[in-house]
Amino acid sequence: MENAACMDCRLLALAQNARGAVAGAYRTSANLRFEGFDGLCTVLCGTSDDGPGGIVLGSAFRPRPFSDELSAGMPARFEGGVLAAGPLMFDVRGARLFDCALPDDGWRATSAEAGGMARVLQDALTAARRPRPNDAMQRFLAVRAMAFRDALRDGSGTKIAQAVRGLIGLGPGLTPSGDDQVTGCLAALRFALGPQDALVRAISDAAGRCRGSTTEVGASMLSSAREGRFRGVVRSLLAALKSEDERAVRRRLDALLGVGATSGLDMADGMTAGLHAAALARKW
Structure with a gap:
């Protein structure tokens, strides 16, 4: 035993x-x-x-x-x-x-704070130099990921639902790349804006309707994300971003990038998109 x-x-x-x-x-x-x-x-x-x-x-x-x-x-x-x-x-x-739940102590990021966290994370990702495979699937994923970012900037629930449907189930692996990106985005938005934010609800609702479009492992991950529960490397990276400790951000990003072949990278990209969207949402 x-x-x-x-x-x-x-x-x-x-x-x-x-x-x-x-x-x-x-x-x-x-x-x-x-x-x-x-x-x-x-x-x-x-x-x-x-x-x-x-x-x-x-x-x-x-x-x-x-x-x-x-x-x-x-x-x-x-x-x-x-x-x-x-x-x-x-x-x-x-x-x-x-407990895998993202802590919610009532803190909500300002536009400047969310934008600053996005820039720090993007800079750390650039410094980490983790190239993606150059194949047709990755190029197709990049197009769908851009459509998702555009929908987040637009804020339309219909466009967000369409973009989420286009990502979930897309890519190889136990958790497809599209699922990882949506999960990372949900983690960042929920952390920065809180569980009741309209963007969080729109993505969560759309992901719930796509449960049958992905793998069993992907569906399980997305179900947890919709409930605000994420793996430790995601929670610790968000905490480091909030603390503005760039050295800790790099360490914790390295840990996230070690998850799967590209799962960690996809989650980090989704988190960056979510933080950029949070910065814009807080301006409205």
């Missing part, structure tokens, strides 16, 4: 008694779905990043990849704080609980 170091606090009730199945298994992670739980539960090793539905194991290394021991459809069950998935067992009873 392997011990969990920490887990999402939303899993606490689930950990007492729940049935489900393995949704997918990879080298350092496994996704599980449970009855009555909206989204996926993800068991991870080799990371300190705390994300929605996450269970982070205490050991940074497993001798065998999850994909060697688990396959989609295998039964999974929580009972009394112990998770059984296929032949594997994980003890979450001593796990530290974390």
Whole structure:
């Protein structure tokens, strides 16, 4: 049995008694779905990043990849704080609980503050020099991403809905690039303008209507984003931007850029777009 170091606090009730199945298994992670739980539960090793539905194991290394021991459809069950998935067992009873919700202390960014955070993040991205693959999909994604930015500047709910539909599900990977960009944008807008802002509601509503247009992992990420829950590297980068600590921004951006092949970069681009949109929205 392997011990969990920490887990999402939303899993606490689930950990007492729940049935489900393995949704997918990879080298350092496994996704599980449970009855009555909206989204996926993800068991991870080799990371300190705390994300929605996450269970982070205490050991940074497993001798065998999850994909060697688990396959989609295998039964999974929580009972009394112990998770059984296929032949594997994980003890979450001593796990530290974390909360993925963006903190909301009532602070709202001014136009100047949001614009300043956007510039700092854009400068850090430029300095990081993370080029994108030069292929047809990336070029198509760039066109759709520009349409999304234009819709944000326009502020029209209809145009935002069209642009979100054009992005979600677009691109390869467990979380398509378009999903990552929308998630990053939602995080930045919610952080800067609050959960009740019209732009936040428009993007959230549009993303909710596109749940069937993307992967199961992408849909789970977007569902969490709509509820204001994001992975730790996103929350910490936003906090660093607010504190105006450019050294911390670079460190935390590096951590975000390490997520997936391009997922971190796509989220950072979405965050930049969201902060630019927040700066403009606060001028109205």
